[in-house]
Amino acid sequence: MDILFTKQEMATSLLFKSKSPKSTKPALDHKRVEELLQAVDMKFGVDSYNIKTLTAKANQKCRDSSEMKKEKKKKKSEEKDSVKEKTSAKE
Numbered sequence: 730m731d732i733l734f735t736k737q738e739m740a741t742s743l744l745f746k747s748k749s750p751k752s753t754k755p756a757l758d759h760k761r762v763e764e765l766l767q768a769v770d771m772k773f774g775v776d777s778y779n780i781k782t783l784t785a786k787a788n789q790k791c792r793d794s795s796e797m798k799k800e801k802k803k804k805k806s807e808e809k810d811s812v813k814e815k816t817s818a819k820e
Contacts, residue, residue, distance in 0.1 A: 739794035744787040
């Protein structure tokens with residue numbers, strides 16, 4: 730997936746559009762998703778995986794990318810606050 734999609738795309742999307750009204754994330758680019766599925770078929774064979782399992786794993790990777798993005802943002806914010814505190818303490 731890392732070859733076909735950027736971290737930003739994975740963080741803000743899912744493999745397929747969710748049927749759940751709770752999810753507002755759009756589906757990843759259909760053409761590239763098809764390429765991913767074809768690559769899995771070529772490497773492992775159609776019968777060796779379950780599409781539901783594949784979808785669940787791919788969506789989890791997208792959610793993990795989203796969580797990593799949130800953690801980085803939080804860490805940056807904390808570092809910024811720390812710098813502000815150090816700067817104001819010097820004054």
